[in-house]
Amino acid sequence: MTPPLPGWLPPLPGGVAADKPAFIDGGSGHTVTHGTLALRAARVAGWLADLGLAPGDGIAMLLENRAELVELALGAERAGLYHTPIGTQLSPSEIDYLLRDCGARVFVASQKMLEGPGAGLQLPPGLTLVLLDGQRAGWSGYEEALASVPAQRLAAIWEELSQRPQGRDLLYSSGTTGRPKGVKRALAPRLPMGQVPPDIDSWRQLYGFGADTVYLSPAPLYHAAPLRYTLRVIGLGGTAVVMPRFDAAQALALIERHRVSHSQWVPTMFGRLLRLPEEVRARHDLSSLRVAIHAAAPCPVEIKRAMLDWWGDVIHEYYAGSEGVGITVAGPQEWRARPGTVGKALGCGVHIVGDDGAELPAGEIGAIYFSGMAGASYLNDADKTRGLYNAQGWATYGDIGHLDADGYLFLSDRRADLILSGGVNVYPKEIEDALAPHPDVDDVGVVGVPDPDFGEVPKAVVRLRPGLSADAARAEALLDYLQGRLARTKLPRSVVFDAALPRMDNGKLLRRVLKERYRDQPEAGFMLRPHAH
Secondary structure, X not given: OOOOOOOXXXXXXXXXXXXXXXXXXXXXXXXXXXHHHHHHHHHHHHHHHHOOOOOOOEEEEEOOOOHHHHHHHHHHHHOOOEEEEOOOOOOHHHHHHHHHHHOOXXXXXXXXXXXXXXXXXXXXXXXXXXXXXXXXXXXXXXXXXXXXXXXHHHHHHHHHHOOOOEOEEOEEOOOOOOOOOEXXXXXXXXXXXXXXXXXXXXXXXXXXXXXXXXXXXXXXXXXXXXXXXXXHHHHOOOEEEEOOOOOHHHHHHHHHHHOOOEEEEOHHHHHHHHOOOHHHHOOOOOOXXXXXXXXXXXXXXXXXXXXXXXXXXXXXXXXXXXXXXXXEEEOHHHHHHOOOOOEEEOOOEEEEEOOOOOEOOOOOOEEEEEEOOOOOOEOOOHHHHHXXXXXXXXXXXXXXXXXXXOOOEEEEEEHHHOEEEOOEEEOHHHHHHHHOOOOOEEEEEEEEEEEOOOEEEEEEEEEEOOOOOOOHHHHHHHHHHHEOOEOHHHOOOEEEEOOOOXXXXXXXXXXXXXXXXXXXXXXXXXXXXXXOO
């Protein structure tokens, strides 16, 4: 039951009722109203300001998907601060690196996270440590911190903080090809109440977000898109239903229970949804779903086609990155007409660039660059920031691909993941997309391993469906399946069955981990029939 609210509340978005749900925990059903969330965010802002944090300072959070993460982000933004949610899948050394790199002055964590991923964490000196629940030596309590802000001062604090710039997130790249990089953007002046920044307004219009939106977020809030979409939906007066962790059957149940209108997914989630028994898939009413957006990782064509056949033309795709230097979007009908596309550029230019730096014509594969968007920089890494840009000032996410004659973009792979085999460019993604639909394959990643003849050859690392035997016959069956689907130069030379395929919870394959795992054992697994270049 929601406790009664005091007489003063911060202004609510669009005049939304204070008792309207803003945040719903998809696991427990715990609901936080717009009024309660706004009041707690105001207390967060006042508490952080009272600690002496000035505009441009930062906080960091190591938290599960829970309402406190959202109120901390909203409060930090009101106080003109950066907020950095830290990935709960990271090791203690990686968490320590992020805390030191982002320069946060306040660190908020939960007991569960400190006993799990944060166990043994060596904290940087000078941090104000705040514990969300329970007690721990050297840590102060979160609820006590919020209660330290007198209710009678809240209105005055809120007004004082309106003179500060608008705070924002300071997020880190996924680190699929190396150590995560912090993406820090300059703070902007605060807009008048009710005025929406142009980038959020274009997003709102593109997908129809508004005060009537019920948004399902099945992914961790420490990732850019889930966090930003959740905050935006709440900022527009809508409702965010946030899952503690992804479960395919529960996601369908939540869509039906809360009449979800908008949602966001990654391709691995689509795969798990499609593998549900038919009776489970048919059990739930999904008719409320107007827009289902996917991004973060390339989606195999057959998986997306199957989702479109199931859910209908509600599935939209975009290609972008935490750096925010460019974006392409593809609606369902555009994708059906051009299977595999990630869409056309939105509000920017897109260019395909060859090794010599010259722009390539339609149909030719090269590095993908964007122009016309705001610049980005990596925190504490001038060299990597310079690597974002080419001589023309265009910026890249590090991927390669091509444009068709109509300007639709198709991804090939990450530039760092390209396999050069006997002088032939081999793109791991193409092999993965060809193998993914096989009924025995639960997940797959492809990397290049050393070869004395060709320099590098592709190795397929496959996680089999439960209950299947990992043997030479099954490896040969996978190769047979690829015959006719891929050119002979692209066929894997070996298959290794590995149940521990390293994939982040946003769907991105940690290919660098696979490379390290098999770089020194290229003959691991089952060697396949040799192919000729």
